[in-house]
Amino acid sequence: MSDYNNKLVPISISSVKENLSLILSNNIPVWRKNKNDQFMPVPLDRLEQFLGNTDHNYYFYIENKWESLIKAEVVEKIEPKKSPGFSWVGDEENSSIDTYTARRQKYMEMSLEEREEHLSNLLDIVKDIEIPKKTIDSDSIVTLINSLSEAFVITKSSFEDFSSEAGVPPHHIKKIALGTTILVKSVMEIVRNNKTVSNFLNLLGEKSTGSTVDHMNSVFLIYVAFCYFYNSYFSEGKIARLRSDYKKKFQHYYTNLPLETAPDSLEDVFKGGMRELDGDNLLQYGIGALLHDIGKVDNIDYFEGGDKYDRKVIMRHAPVSYNMIIKTREFDPIVAYLAALHHEYYNDKSGYGLSKLLFPEDVKKIKTPYYCLAYDLEEVKTGYAIAYVPAKMLEIVDVFDALTDKKRKYREREFTVDEALEIMKNDFIEKSLKLDPILFSIFVDFVNNNAMLKDKTLIPKLLGR
Numbered sequence: 001m002s003d004y005n006n007k008l009v010p011i012s013i014s015s016v017k018e019n020l021s022l023i024l025s026n027n028i029p030v031w032r033k034n035k036n037d038q039f040m041p042v043p044l045d046r047l048e049q050f051l052g053n054t055d056h057n058y059y060f061y062i063e064n065k066w067e068s069l070i071k072a073e074v075v076e077k078i079e080p081k082k083s084p085g086f087s088w089v090g091d092e093e094n095s096s097i098d099t100y101t102a103r104r105q106k107y108m109e110m111s112l113e114e115r116e117e118h119l120s121n122l123l124d125i126v127k128d129i130e131i132p133k134k135t136i137d138s139d140s141i142v143t144l145i146n147s148l149s150e151a152f153v154i155t156k157s158s159f160e161d162f163s164s165e166a167g168v169p170p171h172h173i174k175k176i177a178l179g180t181t182i183l184v185k186s187v188m189e190i191v192r193n194n195k196t197v198s199n200f201l202n203l204l205g206e207k208s209t210g211s212t213v214d215h216m217n218s219v220f221l222i223y224v225a226f227c228y229f230y231n232s233y234f235s236e237g238k239i240a241r242l243r244s245d246y247k248k249k250f251q252h253y254y255t256n257l258p259l260e261t262a263p264d265s266l267e268d269v270f271k272g273g274m275r276e277l278d279g280d281n282l283l284q285y286g287i288g289a290l291l292h293d294i295g296k297v298d299n300i301d302y303f304e305g306g307d308k309y310d311r312k313v314i315m316r317h318a319p320v321s322y323n324m325i326i327k328t329r330e331f332d333p334i335v336a337y338l339a340a341l342h343h344e345y346y347n348d349k350s351g352y353g354l355s356k357l358l359f360p361e362d363v364k365k366i367k368t369p370y371y372c373l374a375y376d377l378e379e380v381k382t383g384y385a386i387a388y389v390p391a392k393m394l395e396i397v398d399v400f401d402a403l404t405d406k407k408r409k410y411r412e413r414e415f416t417v418d419e420a421l422e423i424m425k426n427d428f429i430e431k432s433l434k435l436d437p438i439l440f441s442i443f444v445d446f447v448n449n450n451a452m453l454k455d456k457t458l459i460p461k462l463l464g465r
Helices: 013-018 019-027 046-050 063-072 099-110 110-131 136-163 170-193 196-208 212-235 238-254 282-290 294-303 313-328 333-341 354-358 377-381 391-404 416-431 437-450 456-462
Strands: 010-012 031-033 040-043 059-063 371-374 385-388
Touching: 010 013, 010 040, 013 019, 013 059, 031 385, 040 110, 059 063, 059 391, 099 136, 099 333, 110 136, 136 170, 136 294, 136 313, 136 333, 170 212, 170 282, 170 313, 170 437, 212 238, 212 391, 212 437, 238 437, 282 333, 282 391, 294 313, 313 333, 333 354, 333 377, 333 385, 333 391, 354 371, 371 391, 377 385, 391 416, 391 437, 416 437, 416 456, 437 456
Parallel strands: 371 385
Antiparallel strands: 010 059, 031 040, 031 059
8 A cells, every 4th residue: 555645534525615715725735536446636726616516425635734734524534445557656565566457457448538538637637736836845746757657558558559450539549649748748847847856856766666657757757857958058058068078088989880981070970060959849859758668568568577688579669669659640750750769779789770671771862971960850861860869868868767777677686876877888888889978978967967876986987087
């Protein structure tokens, strides 16, 4: 049983009505149970609406710390029940059995309209958290993570049904896709406006159950924060330092890439020069990060089980993800390409090689690339550059989360943040160039800036100083 749920006590509807002004003025969280017996926060701006549509036998719930303040009539405490397949993030009791398959079963039993309603309720919860604040408390962060997790399972369920010709109509997929877009936009606003991003990032590691859904949520939140941090390099003038350090710290890494000529400067690495991520496309990058592993539904039991590493099984999820997203016809192509290209590793033999299938050599205008990276996907398609900047950033976050997730079942042991960064530098850059070293240096700064790096003496080694 989740400790968080144990804090909730039922109160009568009459008590809520009598204390309504006090509840609203103090922003006291109020909860309800939905038809699946799952606890859902009630948006306070809609609380009166819930009161007006609720019969007298209905109960709401508040945290026990508020009982004395509102002097409510608290009914006999009822041990909350969990809905099938649902657990709060970090619920150790169910971490090994609360697989996607179990959660999926819940939505198979729902009508499509109920799925849409459930997603709408989750959007209301996130929208309520979105109100700009300088800080967000840990309970709100947990609520956000869990709402995101549950919304993602709904999206996966509907997309899987649609992809498998299960008779899901296009208008349902349109609503789910729109809801997913709204969700991502709201979460991105929370991350952008909040002053305690480090709390988000550290809490992700503490609360992860090792599930595929947790991994995708974690990658999404870290990636969004990393994108905003990356853009801050330009507003704060930090690019000048990278430019001056290029020949000493970075140039030698690129000499073995299949380029027309070895890049002599930062401008030769990035087509058009190094610049901010396009604000108009940031939302698409965020959606792509959230859905990047959606194809794992095809082999979800493997990813959440204890089987040994199987490269063939692992590799299947990228093309499946790409095809599932494309088939909906509801997202910008950027979203699907991020799902397809986040394991390319500069075409290293350990990469998946999907870029060669998506962008075949015989249709490229340029046979030997001039640049390592491009911000325009068309430049990669036509052969001017080897890789797409947003996808290379996603690669870094994906590897980092895979290494630091304490509950990842098919890894020999867990790695600390410090160990993960060392592995990434040694195995993914020094031994063979898979991750981009310039983007990695910004990521190291990002991790350090958010108080996740413990041993500060590692920074010179990680940055090549």
